[in-house]
Structure formats: structure tokens, C-alpha cells
Amino acid sequence: MSSRKKVLLKVIILGDSGVGKTSLMNQFVNKKFSNQYKATIGADFLTKEVIVDDRIVTIQIWDTAGQERFQSLGMAFYRGADCCVLVFDVTAPNTFKSLESWRDEFLIQASPRDPDNFPFVILGNKVDLDNRAVSAKRAQQWCQSKNDIPYFETSAKEAVNVELAFQTIARNALAQETEAELYNEFPDQIKLNANDNGRNRDGDNCAC
Amino acid sequence: MWVKPQEVFLKTAMWDTDETTLYFVLQRRKGHEKSKGFYSVLVGTLDSVRDTKPAPYRILHQTPNSEIYYVIATAVTEPEIRQDWLWLFENICPTLHLFDTEEEVTAFVCCKINSIIATEQENLTEEEDTVTLKNVEFHEKFRMPKDEKLVCYYSCSYWKGKMPRQGWMYLSVHYMCFYSYIFGRKTSIKIRWADVTELAKTNSILFPDSIKVVTRDGEHYFTLFLRKNETFALMQQLANIAMKQLIDDKSGSFNIDKDLLTKLSKNVPKKPSFLKRDLDARKQSNLFTLRFRLPQNEKLDGSEECTLWTPYNKRHNWGRLYLSQNFICFDSRVSNLVRLTIPLRNVHQVERADSGGTASSSGDSGSILITTAHHTSFLFGSISDRDFLVHKISELLAKLPNDVYREKSTKALQRTEVEGWSPQPPLMTLFKTHQTSPIRQIQLKKEKQWEDHMAEVGRGVSMYQTTEGSELVVNGLPESLRGELWSVFSGSTLQKTQNKGLYKKHVDEALSSKNQANDEIERDLHRSLPEHMAFQNDVGISALRRVLCAYALKNPTIGYCQAMNIVASVLLIYCPEEQAFWLLATICETLLPDYYNTRVVGALVDQGVLEELTEAHLPELHAKLDELGMMKMISLSWFLTLFISVMPYECAVNVMDCFFYDGAKVIFQVTLTILDINSEKLLKCTEDGQAMQVLNDYLQGIYNEEAMALSTEPRTAEKTIKIQELIYQSYRTFGTSVSSENIEHLRLKHRLRVVRQLEDSLEKHTLRALQQDNLLDPNELQELLSAIREELLWAKRVPCERLEAPYEAYRLDFSQFKTLFSALSPWAKGDFAEAITARMFKLVDVDDDGVVSARSLSVALGLSCRADAPRRLRALFACHAPPLLPRRDLVPTHFTDTGEELAADAISFFDSLEEETSTPEASAVAMHRSISDVCGDGGQMDKRNYESSQYCGAVGAMGAMGAGVSAESVRACAWSGLASGGSTPAAPPLAPPLPRDHFLQLLAVLHDLTQRDPVVYEAVVLAGTLLLQLGELNHRPLLDREISQDSLFLAAAAKQPVVQLDPNGNATEAEQESPKPSPSKETEPEGIWSITLEQFLATMLAQPALEEFFNKQVSILPQLEVLRQRDSVS
DSSP states (O other), rough: OOOSSEEEEEEEEOSSTTTSSSHHHOOOOOOOOOOOOOOOOOOEEEEEEEEEETTEEEEEEEOOOOOHHHTTTTTHHHHOOOOEEHHHETOOOHHHHHHHHHHHHHHHOOOOOSSGOEEEEEEETTTTTTOOOOOHHHHHHHHHTTTTOOEEBTTTTBBHHHHHHHHHHHHHHHHHHHHHHHHHHHGHHHHHHHHHHHHHHHHOOEEE | OOEEEEESSOTTTTTEEEEOOOOOOEEETTTTSSSOSSSHHHHHHHHHHOOOOOOEEEEEEOTTOOOOOOEEEEEEHHHHHHHHHIIIIIIIIITTTTTTSSSHHHHHHHHHHHHHHHHHHHHHOOHHHHHHHHHHHHHTTTOOTTTEEEEEEEEEEEEEEEEEEEEEEEEEESSEEEEETTTEEEEEEEEEGEEEEEEEEEESSTTTTTEEEEEEEEEEEEEEOSHHHHHHHHHHHHHHHHHHHHHHOOOOOOOOOHHHHHHHHSSSSOHHHHHHHHHHHHHHHHHHHHHHHTTTTEEEEEEEEEEEEETTEEEEEEEHHHHHHHEEEEEEESTSSEEEEEEGGGEEEEEEEEOOOOOOOGGGGSEEEEETTOOOOOOEOOOTTHHHHHHHHHHHHHSSSSOOOOOOOOOOOOOOSSSSSOOOOOOOHSSOOOOOHHHHHHHHHHHHHHHHHHHHHHHTTOOEEHHHHHHHHTTTTOOHHHHHHHHHHHHHHHHHHTTHHHHHHHHHHHHHOOOOOHHHHHGGGGSSSSSSSGSSHHHHHHHHHHHHHHHHHHHHTTOOOTHHHHHHHHHHHSSSSSHHHHHHHHHHHHHSTTSSSSHHHHHHHHHHHHHHHHHHHHHHHHHHHHHHHHHHHHHHHHHHHHTTSOOOHHHHHHHHHHHHOEEEEEEEEEEEEEEEEHHHHHHHHHHHHHHHHHHHHHHHHEEEEOOSSSSSSSOOOOOEEEEEEEEHHHHHHHTTSSSSHHHHHHHHHHHHHHHHHHOOOOOOOHHHHHHTTTTSEEEEEEEEHHHHHHHHHHTTTOOOOOOGGGGGGGGGEEHHHHHHHHHHTTTTSSTTTHHHHHHHHHHOTTTSSSSHHHHHHHHHHHHHHSSOHHHHHHHHHHHHTTTTHHHHHGOHHHHHHHHHHHHHHHHHHHHHHHOOHHHOHHHHHHHHHHHHHHTTHHHHHHHHHHHHHHHHHHHHOOOOOOOOOOHHHHHHHHHTTSSSOOOOOOOOOOOBOOOOOHHHHHHHHHHHHHHOOOHHHHHHHHHHHHEEEEHHHOOOOOHHHHHHHHHHHHGGGGGOSSSOTTTTTSHHHHHHHTSOOTTTTSSSSOOOBOOHHHHHHHHHHHHHHHHHHHHHOOOOOHHHHHHHHHHOOO
């Protein structure tokens, strides 16, 4: 997989309204926090170039509206995503409970080729606040039960773990993207590759 | 004029033939017009002698091999006959070659002509008989429920394969139907409006000049309409009413269908034409309110051609005067020349003005002068029936409600200080932004322009809206006048005056309540217009909170939708608080209808409209954006926030100026212009992100030199275009081609599609959720869901807004549940059908609110025909357990006899057995012991459960049946094994044991269910006997503690005829029990009569016949088919 062509990764951020999706995206891309964001309507997006394993990749981050009535409109944005970031607010248990439905909804709408191994990353945001209501353990358990989704506790405000989380996001997305290339280049081997990659991913030693 | 086809043999005598085709001949009476010779005189004489005086023109139908001719049309003038001839030529001729024989051609033509005549006659004379007849026909042929109202019917043909079938199209409130019976073949079609996905006029070779109706199941083509446009318009209107109905929650404050239905019920006879007229009126009214930005419920009364004298240019302008309950409006014939709205409440005086010196030539006659309370006068001239108009206006004035006091000349701005809050003035007056001096100059100049303009055309609601005014609007309003002018242009000021005091009331109520909308609003208050000082301060935030919360309360179909916060905050900058509230209401309800409702339907509809406009105006770009998958995503944030979230704030407000002035068309034309300008760049994009970036950069680069930028941060985006230039260009390029009428029309079209898609996705989600229960198979669920939809439609209920789960959207009350359950479940067949249906309903009505979801119904059905035997029996057991089955419901009178009888049978059977041998008893004891061993201290648990349930039953009997803990657990017991039932714990909880009477009921039901199969029936009898005996074994004298509870229970159940209450209350039970087989030989610890679930299951399943019977998989598909047949055509 040593193609040197420019890699573009599409990452979708989902989660209930007010959990900090826009802030996380801006913290990662612009390295700053502001409490002057408007609520996101429809979708917004930013791009950033990062280096993953010596490769320069451009991450295109799509930020979405969180209110429930917009959830069904996501379809158009989900298309072609390489990674999906699910965000909840550690001070609001409801936002944690919604993760399941966000994940399901994404898988249904985006219908990725291999839903079981599609890369998700969970971010528990706002850890800087005192009134925490969802324990790390609880979140961790849930992530484990969902095919070991990577979990990070972040604070967009204080830039805690944001960089690390997005590194992982980029890496996992890249793995997904590479897999997609495989499919495209060797259409005849789809089945074989699907199995191989499935196994490889479990061991987290994908050769790329 | 079409005439009833009549045979004539003489083709040419006395007639000249003007034209012939293969099947038709156009003739003229000899001596008419062209030839004035001797012959013509003769013919004329003959005619007058015979006193026949036939019409001078006629059309004959003939077939080449026949001697018989049919007169099918006559006319007095040539144009008339030519019209008919042309119609024949265009509509009938192309289809005739499809028929195989000439007889068929003749039959078709005659049938067609007859039906046209029938239609015309009805329309002309409105014969009550025919109308009633058609109505009866409609209801009979299509098995419509009585209250389904026929709106209109038209003669037309239906393309069945390649053959057109002549027949009648019936349009009713919920259906469109077609019926034809020709050549001995019957065609019958019944389509529900709610199922229509597309309506279109088409003209293809295959189906010339037709109306196409597309449903999920297929396409239908109808042709040969007499008045195709009228028919099509009506079809479109009805389909849209159906869609609106699907969109709107029934609790909505502006539910259109409710309005329609009340109107319908008021209509005296079942005359379809009245309904039709009513719908026409509604359409007119809608256009009228739309044009003048009047409140939506305003009804047009009438209109009249006349002139309006405009003092500013001293001219009489021709146009039309419109009259409604609350307004007099005028719109010039030349579009945009002048428009005027006068609220009747402001009218002070209406007088006949006789042509004075001021009036020039055209204003000579029929003038009236209307003077308002503000001493402004409006002069209308050239009114044909002036007296009538004056009379009409005074009548309307008299009808104005009294509580709406007429506005007195000038009213002082009064700010009421109420406890807690007071409405804020425009926030820009409190939080002034610093303006540089050039900008201040520009603003002052604009103000001056407007002051001058308003000095000419007047100020406020009744200002003349002129071309000059529009030009000023396009240039951008001065900041200081924005609030006032927005309110006037949008018509929201009318709403405000009509609803005095409502805002305050809503705020007070909304702030004191706690609900989801308020929570969502709270979260977004600081995320609305954070860059403006006003919203970095509690003053602004509180005002925003009040406006949004009050609106959520006012309009529950919308509640709160993100983006409203952004729009509302801008409104608050320029308008006083209450005015901002009404502007928001106008945006949500009139300008951007359905945009913010729970499914954002309006925004989706407009995405479709935009897509179509783009395709029409920028085809190449449309193809590109479609390829990128962008078409569906651009408009969302642009439209929902009126560009505020995508353009710099000081530019977006200029778009809003035009938006309030010209309506939603402005957003479309601006959007198209932006796409147009960027099309070159966009066409080069290879993926959606790139295209988004192009547009984002462009939008962020728009600038406004005439206003201060709000953002204090230095601009990073490169300047692209002046906002004034953009708006001007949008008017120049798309101003005329994108009209409000056009958009309304496209909205109608796309609404069908969007609502259907939403319905489909709701259905898909629901099916997916229901499948997780693993009871019914997907096929059955699909059919079941359409049955549910059908049922809900009849009940005029619509799926309501999405709640926790998709299936919650379909909510059935008991009668609907009953209809479906009793039609589908094998359990609802015998004497106990009603009882078992009611009990199952209770079992699945998890929140005890008398309404169940689609899932509950599917679970109830699944449990009764698909679950394995233990689960099925568990469900039966559970729905007979207290408190689900309270004692008062135990022996409903109508099946008391049977129940008692069966129970008595069982008991006597048991007695006889007991006499014969002691084995059953022994085995029962053994079984009881073994179960006790297995359950450990379960007995104890059961007892406590039972006590509490008894208590619940008692409470329930007293009329306060609550969802006791036991009710939950009883349900959970039956529901266990299903997909996340919400509160289902890991291990299935135990149902409380059944008391004797409850058990007897259960037994009676089991007898009833199995009576058709002797083997199974016997097994039930046997098992029942064992269980009764087991129950006796559990029996023991009551403890003191229990007695006291029992007495409470009995007191509550006192009204039951079965229970005879004696003065002490406690002896009764004992008395009742006494005649039964004595439990004296029992040595077990004392207990009360009861059967536990384990005992029940173990005993029942010990009978192979029963196990087999309750394991039998029953498909509900045949029943669903029967159910569907019930509604559809035979």
C-alpha cells in the first residue's frame, strides 16, 4: 500500500446536541476554544493535514447537527465516510445513552461495506467539568461490548486528549481507506480480502 | 354542444359536409350562412313548418362499413362546433385506432359522449338526484365508509394496457377511484391519496395527453378528460391535503384538515359540488393570504375589478380589490406597481365619492373613499357595483368581533411592567454597535430616503407598496427602520394586533412549565448569535428564551427546532420583543411553512424545489452537484437560518429585508445566483468537500460596506461580492422566472414525494424495530403495518411525531386495537373474543394510558400465534393475573353463565375424579411439592406479590387504577424474551399466582380456545382439574392480617353481584368458599387458594396435546388478506 497519492479521509462527527462536536473539531483543526459558536445547522466541515505513519493525509471533518429532528437528514453527509466519531458529554448521561442509536443510525444510513469492522471512535467530552455523571468505566465497558471501539476522554476546552484522539481517528480511517483501495484494485478478491482484513484488524496490526 | 348520440340514416339531405375524418363528419345545415340561394330558403321554410329548427351545425359519428350515423354534437355557431370538433380530433381520434372492431369504436364513442353529457348536465343543473346517485354509486362500488366524502367525479378513460377504458373518476377526500364497465369488462381502481407519490400531466406517445398517478405499487394513466386542468388541479389539491394531514400532528394549532372537516360537516347536503366549490374557495383564499401576507386563516370573500388612486403619482391604477373578513386589499394589474392592505379594524368611514375635481377621466363613476382611523384616505374608482361593495364592506365591519376594539388614532407605546419580566425594546437600542462615520452617513441617508418615501406612500400596515419601495428594499433597509418594516412587509404586525396579550400569556405559561423543548432551548441560548453583545448579556439571553419558549408553547407541532434560535436572535436585535415573537411565528407558519416541524418537512420539500429549479435554470451545474451528492445538502443551513449561519451577519440581514418583502422566492433566487456565479469552480470539483469549500469561501467573502461588521475578529475570508450586488443580480437573473406562485406550485409537487419518503423511512425503522421481537415474520409485519396505517387513517388519526422509538409513532386506541386484534388473532374467535382482546390490550398497554404502539399490537399478535407454548401460556396466564385483570372486570355479565358453567363443569369433573381415585390428588400434591422445592422461597415471594396485587386490585376497583409495581412485573413476565422491552430485567419475573376466580376465568378461556378440537379440549379439562385441585391444596384459613386487607378488598369490590357482603365484611369469603370441596384433609401449611405460574405451566405442558396445540405456528397473512379485502374493491 505504498501509493503516494494524496489521501483524503472523511470523518463524520455525531452525537447529541450540545456535547461539543463543533468545539472538538475546532480545537483539533484551529487549536483554539471559543464559547462563541452558533449551533450547527445542517453540516459544517473543516479540513486539516496530519501525518500518520509518515504519510501526509488530509482529514476532512464533517460536523453535524445534533438535534433529533435533523438526525434523519444525515444520510447525504454520511456517504463515503472513513471513520465515524461519536461524542457524548460526560456530565449528561442521556447523551451517553444515545450513542447506541447514533451508531445504529450511522450504520444504516452509511451502509459501509463491512459494518462490523467499520472504525468508530468514542469521545467522552467535557471532562474538565466537575459534575461528571458517566464514569469512565461505564463508557469503557460499553465500548468493549461494541467490538472494542477506542474510547477517549476529552476536553475541547482544555485540549485534553483531542490531538491523541484525532490521531487514532486518522489512523483508523486510513486503515479503512486503504482497505477500500484494496477493494477497488482487486475487485475479484473481495471476499478473501474482507476476511483477511477482518482478522488483521482484530490484532490491530494492519499492514499499512 | 354534445348531444345524446342518436341514430340517423340520412346523412346528406339538407346538410352540407364541411369536414370528414375516418370516424367523424362535421356538417352545416344547408342554407346557413355560406349559401344564401333558393335552397337555403326552402330548407329554412321546411324547418319552420316542421317546427324542428335544428341547430345549424352538427357532428356525426360513422364507421366506414356502417350505414348508421350518430349525431353526437350540435351547435348554433361555427366556433362552437369547431371547438367540439377540435376536441374530438385531439382527444378521441388518436385512441380509436386501438380498437379491433368498428362496433367497439362506436360503443366507445357513444359511451364517451354520453358521459360527457352527463357531466355537463350535472354541472349545469346540479341535479340533486344524479349527485346523490353518484354518491351512492361511489360508496357502493368502492365500499367506502359512510363518512367518506365524494368531492367530484369526472368522466375520463383509464389506460389499461394499450386500451383506454371509458369510465368515471371519483375524487373523494381520502381516495381517488376509477370505475368502468364497458365491453363486459370491469375496471375498478382505488387509490388512497396518502399513497400517491407523484401526480403529473404527461403527453407521451404511449399515453397521449394524460394524467399520471404514481403510487408505490405502480403507475396509472388517465386520459380523455373534459377539463383536464381542473381535474388535475383538484387531484393535486386533495393529494396535498392528505400529505399535510400526514405532516401535521393532530394537536397542531393550524391543522388544515380539521378546518376542512368542520367545514365539511357544516355543509348541509352531501353534494359533492359544494365540497368542490369549497376546495376551490380554499385555494383562492390561500393564494390571497399568501399574496397579501395575511394571517393564514383569513378567508377571501370576493374580489372586484377597480382602480386605486395613488396620491404620490396622482394616477388611477387598474387592479383588483379583494375583500375578506378582516381586510380590504388591492393589487395592481401591472405586477409590483402598487399593492395595498387595509385592515378593516382601522377603517373609520366608507363613503361614496362622487367624481370631484381630483378625479380624472377614468375615475368618473363608482368611486368609494375609505378613511382609516389614522386619517388616511384611499380612493377606489370604476367600481361596477358600488352600492353592493359599500354594503358588503359595512356588513363586514359590523361583523368584526367586539372584543377587538377598533384602534383609536394613535396609541401610546405602553410598556407594562409585570412581575418577573418585561418585554425588551429592540436590542440594538440597548446594545449599540459603534459605527464609523462613513457608515453612519450611509445609514442616515437611507433613513432619509425612507422617511421621504413613507411621507408619500404612508407608513404602517396600509402603506402603498410600490415599485419605488421595492427598489429601496433591494438596496437594504436602514437599521433603525428594519424592525418596523419587516413587521409590515411580512404581515406579522397584523397577527400581533389580532392577538393582543397572547404573547405575555404564553411567556408566563411557558416559563413556568418544564418540558423537552425548554431544555433544548436552554442549551442553545448561548449558541444563537454569540458574536453580538446583546447575547453576551442576560438581557438578550432572557428575551431570546422568552420568545422561543413562548413559541414552542404556541405551536406544539414545531416546539423548538435548532435554527429558530438563530433567526429569533436576529429578530430581537431589530424588533421589540413581542414583535419579534410574531415575526418568528410568521416565518414558521407562512413564509417557511413546515420548515421547523419535527421532521423538518418544509426544508426537505424546498430542497426538492431548489433541485428542480437548478435543473431548469442551471442544468449543467445540477448534473454536477447531483453527481457529487451535494444537491440534497446545500439548502439546509442556508434556508433554515436564512443565510445567517453561512454569510456574515451584516449581509444576511439584507437578504432578510427582501425575504420579508417578497417571500421565500428570494432565498431561492439568491441561492441560484450564488450557484450560478460559482458554477465554473463547482464544475471543476471532484468531491463534495471541495465544492462545499468553494461555496463556504464565497459566502464568507460576501461583504456589506453600508453596515458595520458584527464580528470583531479581523476578516480572514477574501472579499467576493457586495451583498447589494448579489441581491440585485439575483433579481435581475431569476427575479421573474422564480415567482412565488411557481414556488408554491413546486412545493405542492415535492411535498408528495417528501412525505412519502418520510413515511417509508418511518415504516422501515418501525419494521426493523418490530423484527427484533422475533415473533411475526417480516412479511406479516409489513402487512400488519399497512393494516395499522389503514386503521389509523379511518380514524382520521395520523402517525404523530417521533418519540422514543419509531413504532411509537403509530398509536392505536382500544377500538383500533380491537378491530385489528380480533380480525387477526386466533385467540379472538370464540365466545371470549371480546374478553381476551381486552385482556391482551391491558397486557400490552405498558403505560396504562389506553393507547398502545404498533409494537404492542405486534407483540400481542406474536404472543398469540407465534411464540412457543410456554410463552403463549405465560401470556395467557399473565393477562388473567391481578392487577391486570382487576376483580371488577372478572365476570362481565355477558359471559358469566358460560364461565360459571365451565368452571362448574370442571369442578364436578374434579369431584367425580376424586371419588373414583385418589391418584390425581396424589400426583398434584407431588407436583406441588416438587415445584416448591424448585422455587425455593418463591412461595413467600409469591405471597407478598399477591398481597400487594390484591391491594392494587382494590385500589383499582375504587377507580384509581395505577401502574402498580405488580402490573409492571406481570407484563414483564409475558414480555420476557422480546427485544429490549424497556424495563425488562434479565430473568423473567414471576407473575403473581392466580386467585381462584381469576383462574376460573383463565380456564374458561382455555376451554373456549380449544373446544373445536376434542383431544385438546379433553387435555385442558384434565389439566384444569389437576390445577383446581392444586389450588385447593394451597388453600388455608386466612390470617388476621390478610383478613383486614381482604375486607378492604371486598369493600371495594362490593358492587360485584357475586360477592355478598355481610355486615362484618370478612365472613363473606369464607362463606363463598364453603360449598367447595373441603380442603380439610390437607396437612400442608395454611394458605390461600392460588395457582402459581409454575404450577400452571408445568401442568399444562405435561399434556402433549396442549403443548402441541400451543406450539402451533399460525400465520396471520390469510387474516390480513381478509382484512384488506374488507376495504378494497370486490
